[in-house]
Structures are given as C-alpha cells and as structure tokens.
Amino acid sequence: MKWKCTVCGYIHDGDSAPDICPKCGAPKEKFEKIAPDVEQIIERSRKTNQLHMDLAHMLTKIIAISEEGIVDNLDPNCVSIFQKAKKSAYELRQMSKAEIVAHINKQKWG
Numbered sequence: 001m002k003w004k005c006t007v008c009g010y011i012h013d014g015d016s017a018p019d020i021c022p023k024c025g026a027p028k029e030k031f032e033k034i035a036p037d038v039e040q041i042i043e044r045s046r047k048t049n050q051l052h053m054d055l056a057h058m059l060t061k062i063i064a065i066s067e068e069g070i071v072d073n074l075d076p077n078c079v080s081i082f083q084k085a086k087k088s089a090y091e092l093r094q095m096s097k098a099e100i101v102a103h104i105n106k107q108k109w110g
C-alpha cells in the first residue's frame with residue numbers, strides 16, 4: 001500500500017500511514033491512501049524515472065566534458081565534435097527532464 005501526504009506530496013510505502021510525515025512533519029491524518037490503479041502506475045514508473053535521472057546525470061557529464069574539449073581547442077575537427085556532443089547531450093537531457101515532468105503530472109511518480 002502507498003500513502004500520500006496531502007500537505008507536501010511525500011509518498012510512503014507501508015501497511016499504514018506514518019505517524020509523522022518525514023518530509024514536512026504533517027500528522028498521520030494528513031495522509032490519504034493512494035488508489036490501487038494509481039499505485040500500479042507509480043510502481044511501474046519508478047524504474048523508468050530512475051533511469052531518466054541516471055541518464056540526465058550522465059548527459060550533464062557529457063556536457064561538461066564537451067565544454068572542456070571546446071576550451072581545450074586542439075583543432076577545428078575536435079572542437080566540432082565537442083560542440084555536436086554538447087548540443088546533443090543538452091537536447092537529450094532536456095527531453096529526459098520533460099518526460100519526468102510529464103510523469104509527475106500524470107501521477108507516474110513516487
């Protein structure tokens with residue numbers, strides 16, 4: 001079972017709601033049980049959301065490496081590759097972030 005803090009949105013996994021919300025300190029009464037269908041969607045999406053976050057993290061690294069390569073500026077071919085890598089990584093990271101936001105809005109989060 002999953003319980004949602006109606007004050008801050010914190011999701012708790014367990015047979016009953018926690019006595020106090022770990023995030024905002026709201027009392028047990030502020031928690032509501034998440035409907036089984038929504039629960040399933042959250043469960044299914046957890047792995048994907050984690051993968052998106054891992055991907056975004058890697059892409060941030062790629063952007064940093066690319067910027068270093070651009071500054072390094074050995075020759076135009078190298079700089080061109082680093083510029084392309086930076087652009088692609090940036091676009092992919094923004095897409096990944098947008099997808100996570102879409103999941104949150106569709107309650108595919110938790």
Ligand SMILES: [Zn+2]
Pocket residue numbers: 005006007008009010021022023024025026
């Ligand atoms: Zn809370």
